[in-house]
Amino acid sequence: MGESQGAAEATDAHSKPPGRILAAIVGVAVGVLVCIHYDWWPSRFGDARWADPLLFGGAAILALLVAGLVWAIRTLYFVGRDRSRSRWVLVAPAIVIAAVFGALLFPPPSFDDLRPDFERVALEVLAGPERSRSEVEIGRFDFHYVRKDAGGAVYFVEAGGLGITVSSGWAYSPAGPPAGFDDFTATHLGGPWYEFTAAWRT
Structure with a gap:
């Protein structure tokens, strides 16, 4: 009985849709990459002026990869197996897609522009x-x-x-x-x- 109850609880946990925490992680990671892309990051002057955007950019990409994996697993269980629906399934991908389209539509100023x-x-x-x-x-x-x-x-x-x-x-x-x-x-x-x-x- 105890094992059956534990399995049921595990199934319920896997059936939760991607939520606010995952969306927040994706939003912060995308925000960091957008700041680096447009050079809104703090000044890089100094002996290690390249280090901050490199380290923070790498951390943001790693966070996006992990968040993407978590999103895919939860979505697979929630939508694919349980046939459930939730707007939170779309929030994280929408953040990434909006950032990509924004970067394509509004590229940073080029040498010719400046x-x-x-x-x-x-x-x-x-x-x-x-x-x-x-x-x-x-x-x-x-x-x-x-x-x-x-x-x-x-x-x-x-x-x-x-x-x-x-x-x-x-x-x-x-x-x-x-x-x-x-x-x-x-x-x-x-x-x-x-x-x-x-x-x-x-």
Whole structure:
């Protein structure tokens, strides 16, 4: 009798639909990923400026994977076996779908969108007495430094770059292709702007 009652209780527990707690976990995880996607996360400046979004983004993805598994199991029992219905079955997927469609419909600003702000900073650096500015933010872009050279070019070097030995970013060079630094390659984007990568010489 005791074993039958325990089995019945276990079945009832499995038959619960995904609820508020699961929806809250999905909402928080999706919110973290949205903030990282649009660069609404706190400033990443410093020696480990990449660490916070990387760690929190990884934790958010892991939470979504676990929540998705729990949602699938509960939904399978609740809808597939018991033929029950509840609006809570749809809440977690709706949060994820809304976030995906929102990101597709409203992408973060691109370099082209922010080009006037880039040009303003470039002209300020060219006109100023200092050779470079450190830790510059333009919209969602973070730069380790913005530096001018003797040829009148200004380099926007991304924070973090592509790796320990590779720098990347954009160059403002009204006089033509920038001379660059280290092992430098640049792609013309139109007007005085170039996108570049540079591998450090060791």
